[in-house]
Amino acid sequence: MTTDTTTGAPVLEATGVTMRFGGLTAVRNVDFTVNSGEIVGLIGPNGAGKTTFFNCLTGLYVPTEGTVRYKGTVLPSKPHLVTKAGMARTFQNIRLFANMTVLENVLVGRHTRTKEGLWSALLRGPGFKKAEAASHERAMELLEFTGLAEKADHLARNLPYGEQRKLEIARALASEPGLLLLDEPTAGMNPQETRATEELIFAVRDQGIAVLVIEHDMRFIFNLCDRVACLVQGEKLVEGTSDVVQSDERVIAAYLGTPFEGAPEDSALADVEAAEAAQSTTSTEGDTK
Numbered sequence: 001m002t003t004d005t006t007t008g009a010p011v012l013e014a015t016g017v018t019m020r021f022g023g024l025t026a027v028r029n030v031d032f033t034v035n036s037g038e039i040v041g042l043i044g045p046n047g048a049g050k051t052t053f054f055n056c057l058t059g060l061y062v063p064t065e066g067t068v069r070y071k072g073t074v075l076p077s078k079p080h081l082v083t084k085a086g087m088a089r090t091f092q093n094i095r096l097f098a099n100m101t102v103l104e105n106v107l108v109g110r111h112t113r114t115k116e117g118l119w120s121a122l123l124r125g126p127g128f129k130k131a132e133a134a135s136h137e138r139a140m141e142l143l144e145f146t147g148l149a150e151k152a153d154h155l156a157r158n159l160p161y162g163e164q165r166k167l168e169i170a171r172a173l174a175s176e177p178g179l180l181l182l183d184e185p186t187a188g189m190n191p192q193e194t195r196a197t198e199e200l201i202f203a204v205r206d207q208g209i210a211v212l213v214i215e216h217d218m219r220f221i222f223n224l225c226d227r228v229a230c231l232v233q234g235e236k237l238v239e240g241t242s243d244v245v246q247s248d249e250r251v252i253a254a255y256l257g258t259p260f261e262g263a264p265e266d267s268a269l270a271d272v273e274a275a276e277a278a279q280s281t282t283s284t285e286g287d288t289k
């Protein structure tokens with residue numbers, strides 16, 4: 001079910017984004033927008049360029065061509081500056097500080113929002129103590145929000161998998177983003193954990209944070225998203241509501257591997273299969289001699 005939302009001004013605007021690695025064009029001339037109040041999905045078969053595109057948005061890669069704007073301003077090409085500007089992300093593989101507590105992990109996520117400098121931190125002056133208390137309070141709020149408050153003192157590595165992924169979201173939220181980018185948030189989850197993640201993402205959106213999510217679980221994506229874009233071989237093939245995208249024949253073909261333009265005809269494939277069958281008969285006969 002797609003929840004009704006009031007969508008507003010663009011939060012993220014990517015224009016003509018292209019990313020080349022040597023001779024390989026991983027992302028080709030992609031225009032893409034996320035508006036406030038929206039949950040937008042990015043899908044595509046393996047190797048379609050989703051993560052590369054994400055990395056272009058979040059400053060990990062400098063796109064070969066194109067621009068990325070957050071709330072109208074071109075983003076700097078440094079991940080920590082992108083986070084500071086208001087875009088936070090999680091990664092395909094969990095990247096928590098395993099030997100730190102749950103609370104400490106969220107506090108680390110707040111560093112882009114605290115103004116206290118090195119000397120203030122070292123001298124632990126009144127400004128630092130006040131900022132530290134405010135950060136602690138906000139981190140605990142986020143742990144309440146994500147359902148992890150009771151585990152604030154546990155080491156991150158001791159959390160079950162689903163809760164580690166929630167903690168990643170809590171840590172990303174600690175930078176007070178206007179846009180949250182989630183890279184395969186339900187990978188490896190059981191159905192209950194996936195359902196809980198869906199609820200959490202709806203709740204994030206209801207807090208006024210736009211969400212962009214890459215995911216392979218189609219049921220999850222089509223339930224969750226107001227809008228979905230499908231990348232294939234680096235290009236945006238289709239974009240629209242969940243209903244439009246899931247019934248688009250080009251999307252179905254891209255996922256099911258239905259023959260594409262330029263693929264060998266059925267008759268050509270039949271010839272190859274016949275030749276292979278003849279070859280295997282010959283070699284079997286050879287073996288029996």
Ligand SMILES: Nc1ncnc2c1ncn2[C@@H]1O[C@H](COP(=O)(O)OP(=O)(O)OP(=O)(O)O)[C@@H](O)[C@H]1O
Nearest residue numbers: 021024025026044045046047048049050051052053
């Ligand atoms: N750093 C890199 N250097 C060279 N080629 C890369 C690099 N990163 C990605 N690629 C290539 O770019 C293409 C797109 O990869 P990408 O990981 O973005 O796809 P994806 O849609 O995220 O795939 P998956 O769903 O499997 O994670 C692939 O052909 C990949 O091999």
